[in-house]
Amino acid sequence: MSQTPMTIRGAEKLREELDYLKNQLRPRIIEAIAEAREHGDLKENAEYHAAREQQGFCEGRIQDIEGKLSQAQIIDVTKLPNNGRVIFGATVALLKCDTEEEIRYRIVGDDEADIKEGLISVNSPIARGLIGKEADDVVVIRTPAGEVEYEILEVEYL
Template sequence: MVKTPLTVNGAAMLRAELHRLKTVERPSVIAAIAEARSHGDLSENAEYDAAKERQGFVEGRIAEVDSKLSTAEIIDPTLLDAEGRCVFGATVDLEDLSSGGRVLYQIVGEDEADLKAGKISISSPIARALIGKYVGDVAEVQAPGGVREYEIIDIRYI
C-alpha cells in the first residue's frame, strides 16, 4: 500500500472535512431526499434527482477522504531532524535569482496545497527541485516560461 504524506495540519483539515460531511452534509441530503419523496411522482421530480445527485457526491467524497486518511503518513515538521536539508514539511525561504524577489513556501501533501497560503504540493516542479537541497544551494525549476533559478535562503521545520 502506497503511503501518502500529509502534515499534521493537513490531516486535521481532512478529519474536519470528514466530520462535517458525515454530521452535516449527509443528514442534510437525507432530509432533502425525504422532502422530495413527499412531493409524489419521482419520475419527474427535479428536486429528488438533484438530492440523489448531491447524495452521490457526498458519499463519494466521504469514501475519498476516508481512503486518504487511511493511507496517510502523517509527518510533523517540528519533529523532523533533516540536518538542514529541504524535505517534506519544511518551510523554505527562496530568492528568485532573475528578479530578486523572495517567496516563502511550505512543502505539503497534494490535498493541502494552497499557493495563496504559501503551501506547495510535494509533486509540484518547484518542490521536486528543492527536495534534498541545503541553504545556499540553487534549485533549477522547469517553468512554462523556461528554467527559473531559486537560491535557498533559509529552511525551517515549523
C-alpha cells in the same frame, strides 16, 4: 498500497471536512430526500432527483477522504531535528535570482497544495528541485516558462 505523505494540518483539514460531510451535510440531504418523497410521483420530482444527486456527490467525497486518510503517512516536521535540509513539510524561503523577489513555500502533500497560500506539492517541479538542498544552495528549476534560478535563504521546520 503505498502511503501518501501528508502534513498534520492537511490531515486535520480532511478530518474536519469528513466530520462536516457525515454529521451535517449527510443528515440534511437525507431530510431533503424524505421531504421530496412526500411530494409524490418520483419520476417527475426535480427536488428528489437533485437531492439524490447531491447525496451521490457527498457519499463519493466521504469515500475519497476516508481512502486518503487510510493511505496517509502523516509527517510532523516539527518533531524532526532541523539539519538545514529541505524535506517534506519544511518551509523554505527562496530568493528568485533574476528578480530579487523573496518567496516562501511549504512543501506539502498533493491534496494540501495551494499555491496562493504558499503550499506546494511535494511532486511539483519546484519541490522536487528543492528536496535535499540546504540554505545558501542555488538551484535551477525547470518550469514550463523555462529555467528559473533560486537561492535558498532559510529552511524551517514549522
